[in-house]
Amino acid sequence: MSKYVLALDLGTTGNRAILFDRAGQLHGQAYKELTQHYPRPGWLEHDASEIWTDTQANLQQVLSDTGAAATDIVAIGLTVQRETCLLWDKTTGKPLHKAIVWQDRRTAPLCRELTEKGKAEEIQQKTGLVLDAYFSATKLKWLLDWVAENASETNLDNVLAGTIDTWVLWNLTGGKVHATDHSNASRTMLMNLKTQEWDADLLDLFGIPAHIMPKIQPSLGEFGKTRHEVFGAEVPVTALFGDQQAALFAHGCDRPGLLKCTYGTGCFLVAQMGTEIARSTQQLLSTVAWTTPDASYYALEGAMFTTGACIQWLRDGAKLIESAPETEAIAQSVPDSNGVYFVPALSGLGAPHWDMSARAAFLGITGGATQAHMVRAVLESIAYQVKEVVDAANADSQSLISRLKVDGGASNNNWLMQFQADVLGIPVERPAVSDATAQGAAFGAGLANGFYESYDDLIAARQVDRVFEPGAGQTAAQENFAMWSKAVARAKNWTD
Secondary structure: OOOEEEEEEEOOOEEEEEEEOOOOOEEEEEEEEOOOEOOOOOOOEEOHHHHHHHHHHHHHHHHHHHOOOHHHEEEEEEEEOOOOEEEEEOOOOOEOOOEEOOOOOOOHHHHHHHHHOOOHHHHHHHHOOOOOOOOHHHHHHHHHHHHHHHOOOOOHHHEEEEEHHHHHHHHHOOOOOOEEEHHHHOOOOOEEOOOOEEOHHHHHHHOOOHHHOOEEEOOEOOOOEOOHHHHOOOOEEEEEEEHHHHHHHHOOOOOOOOEEEEEOOOEEEEEEEEOOOOOOOOOOEEEEEEEOOOOEEEEEEEEEOOOHHHHHHHHHOOOOOOOOOHHHHHHHOOOOOOOOEEEOOEOEEOOOOOEOOOOOEEEOOOOOOOHHHHHHHHHHHHHHHHHHHHHHHHHHOOOOOOOEEEEOHHHHOHHHHHHHHHHHOOOEEEEOOOOHHHHHHHHHHHHHOOOOOOHHHHHHHOOEEEEEOOOOOHHHHHHHHHHHHHHHHHHOOOOO
């Protein structure tokens, strides 16, 4: 009898394979960090072949570590970093260029050009998205232009396009399935939210041939079976989510008024809005939460580009720390940031600013500033930007947010979560399983094929690790938010 659902969580900084048991609990996992390629300032690329190689290695590793057999797996759920995209040759199976990552800013000039031509409102109305280099459409245009200039012999009849879910699904199925789901397609800036199909006018606007785009399917349902050679069994892929939508699903946010915030490479606050498309007055994104064969669920999202990426930069770029976990003790070692503020705009600013030309900055540095003050300022900036988006969501809603459900790697930092509660003035709830993206993919896959019987039972069984209540630091944290906002204003429009 099959025992597990396998979640493949293919993120920005690393790729993971996790087994979940019949109780929806984590049974074992394997992880590989992903190489980040920075060819120019503001550019970021991933090697899609490395993503596929690591996915296969993780599959084998998690089976080896747990003693499970491939035949013990009843279904696979796939959840991925969303807007990152690539082109590949279906005859060779090889990418034509490295994948362009969602954080990449190279297409900002094209976005400005389209804005000047008056296209921004049309694009937002059709897709629910702000015209920004964050999304896939301008990246795919850049890749097609690059191919035309540097590999003109390429036959476009043999070229396929897709986000990372499409690429890995195509490889899992041995090239038989070229598909995506509505939650990922809604992040390309090419899918019409109302029709839930690729928009012909937008494809024309960006010069993208319709035949290279994947088929769009419901998030829950069969996408095909893995080829036997991948890991020793033909296993159906029965759920596909964008990573933030998968986390929303894991938290049980299936009704309007429920929301979560994931602290990953970036920070993403997503509010469930039900079965009707919702529009924001505060520059939040309208997006698909997930779809089933019978229903579509929509969400509003505040996307903040730099969270875990700030901490990774402290480690790998600035070399102010040796590992992410030590930031908690460092932040606790000083009573405040000594007037130092950090603007987390390593990839520009997302919601609610949408400033592609902003850049990261430390402000307020004096001779008394130390490594600890700078590290603390970086952590504080994560909580401050979440407050900005919570404030925006409150302005869009008839009822104020009274509790924030959190997940993701940085949510394990107790100091940060307490500071977050202080800044917001509301409780912050952290689940026992912080890998909510993977858990959501597993829940979806297991429910789609009958391995799990009840979504409500799965959600009820999820355990809360800790609730952080606003404490004595509230007043200072909220007062300092005003100064941080002043710092953000100084860092905006930097490259214009």
